[in-house]
Amino acid sequence: MAFRAIFFDLDETLYPIGNEAVEVLTNRMNLFIEESLSVPKEEVKKLREDLFYKYGTTAKGLVATYDTNLYEFLHYVHNIDLKSYIKPSQALKSMLDRIPLEKYILTNSDRFHATRVLKLLGILNCFDGIIDVLDVFPDCKPSPIAFERALSMTCIRDAADCIFLDDNPSNIATAYELGFYAVHVGKRGNPAKLSTSIDSIEDLPSLNLYQEKG
Numbered sequence: 001m002a003f004r005a006i007f008f009d010l011d012e013t014l015y016p017i018g019n020e021a022v023e024v025l026t027n028r029m030n031l032f033i034e035e036s037l038s039v040p041k042e043e044v045k046k047l048r049e050d051l052f053y054k055y056g057t058t059a060k061g062l063v064a065t066y067d068t069n070l071y072e073f074l075h076y077v078h079n080i081d082l083k084s085y086i087k088p089s090q091a092l093k094s095m096l097d098r099i100p101l102e103k104y105i106l107t108n109s110d111r112f113h114a115t116r117v118l119k120l121l122g123i124l125n126c127f128d129g130i131i132d133v134l135d136v137f138p139d140c141k142p143s144p145i146a147f148e149r150a151l152s153m154t155c156i157r158d159a160a161d162c163i164f165l166d167d168n169p170s171n172i173a174t175a176y177e178l179g180f181y182a183v184h185v186g187k188r189g190n191p192a193k194l195s196t197s198i199d200s201i202e203d204l205p206s207l208n209l210y211q212e213k214g
């Protein structure tokens with residue numbers, strides 16, 4: 001099977017699960033909820049998790065349920081310095097540079113965050129495009145509509161021409177259903193359906209899904 005394109009989730013797929021950046025971002029979300037909705041501190045975590053599981057992203061849940069201004073939320077959450085948590089990876093860059101396919105980011109975060117993280121990893125120039133949560137709003141992964149929008153944005157008709165990598169099991173299951181070659185990255189949860197799994201992004205070449213560039 002010759003693939004045409006490869007779609008990567010960003011957070012905890014292109015850098016390891018458990019990176020401190022995620023905790024810092026999550027704390028910012030908690031603070032926003034506590035301050036803007038006047039939710040007692042001890043109830044914030046449960047509210048945020050409920051919104052995340054019901055709507056796919058906390059942002060979408062806040063907009064739908066509390067009429068939160070999406071842009072204010074995203075700006076607030078990402079208004080922190082991630083330099084000390086996310087470092088450049090030459091190995092990751094070399095691995096990406098050897099992939100002879102169109103390469104896209106498909107993320108439930110926004111473009112500002114994605115660009116910043118890719119810059120910190122030293123891999124921003126490796127990609128043909130970034131498809132962010134605003135491009136597919138009001139949908140987001142794991143909604144099939146988000147994947148279909150991503151395909152149409154890249155002028156690819158058939159999901160079977162594409163590889164998709166994500167650490168989130170729900171996203172992997174949807175992508176598989178739609179026909180993507182769906183690769184679960186990391187060990188968080190078990191996707192209901194998947195093509196295969198790898199422990200970390202560095203293991204991608206071992207799947208032999210494409211002929212590496214010389």
Ligand SMILES: [Mg+2]
Nearest residue numbers: 009011012167
């Ligand atoms: Mg992720």
